[in-house]
Amino acid sequence: MSIQNEQKLSPTQSFEEILECVQPMITVILKQLHIYKEFDYYRHIASIAVWRAWLKADPAKGQFSAYIYSSIKGEILNELSKEKSYKERITVVDDETLDYVRSEFKGGENQKNSIDLESILTQLKQIERKILLLYYVEGYNDQEIAKVLGLSVAASKKRRARIFQRLSNQVFEVE
Template sequence: MQAPFEEIHQQYTPMIHHIIKTLNIHSDKELYFHEASVALWEATLTFKCHKGAFSSYAYSCMRGKVLNLLKKEIKRSSTEICTLSLPEQPIFLTNAMIEINIKNLTPKQKIWVIEYVINGKKLNEIAKENEVTVSAVKSWRKEAIKKLKKEMKY
């Protein structure tokens, strides 16, 4: 006859603490203790006596469950994004500043800078106004960005 789970849990509590200690878990110990306790309960339900000792089976079940939770917590914490709230400050560009920055661009690249960056038009609008394809406007953009980046380095 099997002992009640409370007795088994009390007997294996030191093993649970050992698992938590060997995995260097210092925060949320209660969470991991609970997870190991659930794993111990599941181990009592799924244990087959002809396959070996219960203690080694319980240890591997508890350790595996705690490790899985630890991996999930690490993954979750690494995917959390820290957001920094910066006040939006409008960028004021004078015509002289714009002219200095785009003086080395071709006329078509200048069209892209003025219409897209300054006036906020979409690529398809620019293409329609200039009677060209959207891919042509994208090519103007690509080359304009290259040139502007090159100028910014100096």
């Protein structure tokens, strides 16, 4: 952002004026953080950060433009962190995969069991879902699963057996 724009920024200005002045700053921050997808979404997050900074600004505590910059960057980093955490916890399971896993565990196909199985699968850790998908859907053996996930073969077998036992118990509890 240019010095000229920094001098224009003041908490006494209207929010619209400030938001207009910081658009180049927002673009620079998005590029620094290598955000090229969902650009509009993160630009919106940045605008909210500007709004909050404008509301909380205290001229006695330092330069307003620096406060806006750190607010924008902080909000975007928080959002990226939340998204990463969400992606680590969630594995999307499509209907075809659910049907296959259901047939492996039960052999039955009714709507109630499908919903129950889906809710049970979402309770598994990501690594547990990966093991199930690799074994039952992709057809990997225990050695291949161990290699892909960085586990020993014994650990891979043990985990798969525990997951199968847990799922079997939960599926039969639902009935």
